[in-house]
Amino acid sequence: MTSYTKSLRCKECGEEYPLEPRTVCDHDFGPVEVTYDYAAMQGKVTRASIEAGPRSLWRYRDLLPIAAEPQAGFNSGWTPLIKADRLAKKLGVRELYIKDDSASYPSYSYKDRVVSVALTKAIEFGFNTVGCASTGNLAHSVAAHAATAGLEAFVLVPHDIEDGKIVGARVFGPNLIKIQGNYDDVNRLCSQIADKYGWAIVNVNLRPYYTEGAKTHGYEIAEQLGWQLPRHTVVPVAGGTILPKVWKAYQEFITLGLVDDNKPAMYGAQAAGCNPITKAIEDGEELFRPQKPDTIAKSIAIGNPADGYYVMKVIRESGGWSASATDPQIIDAMKLLARTEGIFTEPAGGTTLACAITLIEAGRIPRDEPICVCITGNGLKCVEALDNQFDEAPVIPAKIKDFAAVVESIQNKTPQPVTA
Amino acid sequence: MPAIEVEIPTALRPQVGDQESVTVEGATVGELLGKINDQYPDFGGKLFKAKDELNRFVNIYVNDEDIRFLDNLNTAVKEGDDVAIVPAIAGG
Numbered sequence: 001m002t003s004y005t006k007s008l009r010c011k012e013c014g015e016e017y018p019l020e021p022r023t024v025c026d027h028d029f030g031p032v033e034v035t036y037d038y039a040a041m042q043g044k045v046t047r048a049s050i051e052a053g054p055r056s057l058w059r060y061r062d063l064l065p066i067a068a069e070p071q072a073g074f075n076s077g078w079t080p081l082i083k084a085d086r087l088a089k090k091l092g093v094r095e096l097y098i099k100d101d102s103a104s105y106p107s108y109s110y111k112d113r114v115v116s117v118a119l120t121k122a123i124e125f126g127f128n129t130v131g132c133a134s135t136g137n138l139a140h141s142v143a144a145h146a147a148t149a150g151l152e153a154f155v156l157v158p159h160d161i162e163d164g165k166i167v168g169a170r171v172f173g174p175n176l177i178k179i180q181g182n183y184d185d186v187n188r189l190c191s192q193i194a195d196k197y198g199w200a201i202v203n204v205n206l207r208p209y210y211t212e213g214a215k216t217h218g219y220e221i222a223e224q225l226g227w228q229l230p231r232h233t234v235v236p237v238a239g240g241t242i243l244p245k246v247w248k249a250y251q252e253f254i255t256l257g258l259v260d261d262n263k264p265a266m267y268g269a270q271a272a273g274c275n276p277i278t279k280a281i282e283d284g285e286e287l288f289r290p291q292k293p294d295t296i297a298k299s300i301a302i303g304n305p306a307d308g309y310y311v312m313k314v315i316r317e318s319g320g321w322s323a324s325a326t327d328p329q330i331i332d333a334m335k336l337l338a339r340t341e342g343i344f345t346e347p348a349g350g351t352t353l354a355c356a357i358t359l360i361e362a363g364r365i366p367r368d369e370p371i372c373v374c375i376t377g378n379g380l381k382c383v384e385a386l387d388n389q390f391d392e393a394p395v396i397p398a399k400i401k402d403f404a405a406v407v408e409s410i411q412n413k414t415p416q417p418v419t420a
Numbered sequence: 421m422p423a424i425e426v427e428i429p430t431a432l433r434p435q436v437g438d439q440e441s442v443t444v445e446g447a448t449v450g451e452l453l454g455k456i457n458d459q460y461p462d463f464g465g466k467l468f469k470a471k472d473e474l475n476r477f478v479n480i481y482v483n484d485e486d487i488r489f490l491d492n493l494n495t496a497v498k499e500g501d502d503v504a505i506v507p508a509i510a511g512g
Contacts, residue, residue, distance in 0.1 A: 024507045028466055030476075188504075292489075
């Protein structure tokens, strides 16, 4: 195959490096990013060439930083883009889409995208051991893909994440280590581990490749919308990987002439208990101030987002904005999405929808233009979030008269508040 | 003046003679970094954007606490404290 990749380049100073395992620029600790030869792609990477590819994220392989054949994630990506008419009606907007990575294969979050690329690179570089710092979803995904690829895995998580994510990861047999601290503590340790042990830590020394996988979320939105971009895209912000990469995906498609440039605007979504980016955007600050997270949305509880600076840059350049959601708003939005569109997302997804609602109601997102809400994780992995949200279900004998009594009592109740 | 061991990340080790840590005396984080820079003149270039302003992607921890939550470069240090320089770009 042709590889269009050129180099790693520091986003701060422009220093170039070969395509190697690398965490940061040697000169200023700036992040390094894969560069591509877009001129060489012209006329070769087309709608037709992409449509002829597999129904997975690897249909975009020409735009991903792999040197040879994919080695992981053969069935990852290509998740549904849902035209959410019932939810749109409820919110009073004309055209609303949900990009639903709660259905991602095999680990039910968007992390399958980044891990597919990172593990392919790990194998290309000859690593036998992979690892990650994770709030849960990444641990789950790394463990699953490492098992498939036959790699040893060390996954590190904060000690207090949801059982569903712990079990979801452990079933694949990784070395799972709980760290006494929050995600930012885990992350710091993983930076040191990558230094000391020479393993492939997907979101440390393979991060330049890993993050590129997030672009596929954006490519799919554009292709599934019939080769056009939503005018407004709302994306959760944790470490800050996905928002700038969805933006990059849109810009690459514009550069290649695959979609028209409709000036897509990007919006960040954070939990009120962990909103360093939203706060900086709202306050007009150039830099964000790290926070100590305290929110039900544990998968996005990252107080010191690695790519926070670039999230802010993209939001501002694209003419977007950022919002926060309280824990009760997050839970309400989870229920609303479930009860209008049949999607059970995790609190991070509730956060994203709740923030979209806030942005619509505040007039930041107009009601008459196409909106896409990016759902990145699955609610079944963290059912604890809905503890005490429902009445006890009735328990009755298997007799029709007892069932009739239940139906009568239900019909006498006021309808559930969340219906479209 | 307490002598304190400052942990150096891989990316900065060439600037300090390939050591994993450097022990210097100082009462604040800023003083420690200044002392290291006195010994290894190439050290500060990657760390500071301007005088007294750390590069955007540099995190410094004192006893596992990010100095942004403390008193930045004026954060006081004492004998036995763990001081570590860790690049910010990771995770997500």
